[in-house]
Amino acid sequence: MIHHEVEEDRDILVTNQFIIMEGITGCQNPVQVESSIGFANYLNHVGINNHNYRLFLKLVQTNSPWIVNALIGKRDPRLLFSNIRPNKYLSQVVFQDLALWHPNEICQKVLLVLLGVLENVYHKADDGYQIYPPRRVDLDNVGKFLNPSKDQFYYENSLILGILDKITLLGEYHGDSNKNILSKHAFNIRMAYFDNNKDLSDVIPNVLLKYIDCDDRVKPSQEYIRFLRCLLQENTEWR
Numbered sequence: 001m002i003h004h005e006v007e008e009d010r011d012i013l014v015t016n017q018f019i020i021m022e023g024i025t026g027c028q029n030p031v032q033v034e035s036s037i038g039f040a041n042y043l044n045h046v047g048i049n050n051h052n053y054r055l056f057l058k059l060v061q062t063n064s065p066w067i068v069n070a071l072i073g074k075r076d077p078r079l080l081f082s083n084i085r086p087n088k089y090l091s092q093v094v095f096q097d098l099a100l101w102h103p104n105e106i107c108q109k110v111l112l113v114l115l116g117v118l119e120n121v122y123h124k125a126d127d128g129y130q131i132y133p134p135r136r137v138d139l140d141n142v143g144k145f146l147n148p149s150k151d152q153f154y155y156e157n158s159l160i161l162g163i164l165d166k167i168t169l170l171g172e173y174h175g176d177s178n179k180n181i182l183s184k185h186a187f188n189i190r191m192a193y194f195d196n197n198k199d200l201s202d203v204i205p206n207v208l209l210k211y212i213d214c215d216d217r218v219k220p221s222q223e224y225i226r227f228l229r230c231l232l233q234e235n236t237e238w239r
Contacts, residue, residue, distance in 0.1 A: 040071035078116035091132035143189035
């Protein structure tokens, strides 16, 4: 009997997978955003593990501050994936996501989540290279998020400069030509930030540094926002 019910539930999920995914990771309209916020809050309480981390990643990729805030809760965004063993899939998706958004498009917490993954992967650069060898354009898509108007101790700048600094050590013991190219490029991006006589555009293509209008994010309805505020005030467990 139990086996039959499991099979039936599986059939329901498969048959309705599209509408389910829209309902738990969608952000195209207020109803989807509200549903995704609820699911993100549920995952926040479940906790991240090796079986569900792709669901966490899917919600991060919405780049919705409402959804991502519910997903992360009080955690440090940089540490969201810290207990997930670095792997090729996660590293590759992170670089793809960084390539997707311009500097002012990405939510701050989303950027911190993605940078935290790279910080973990390339903590030892040569080991990280074995997991996923970054390309020159991957480094460009990390460096483009440096904020030249802020100093090196600004949190995002500090993380990015730290990641690039680790990558300058690529091939320190067993070098090859590709590692040397990446190491030099990481060094040049750092120097373009620190050198007052240089700009990031001297080493990173201008098209990646372009700032664009990003005021089109879909928000939950005002009724839902009021509902969330009531929960925050009255339900200590929600906090």
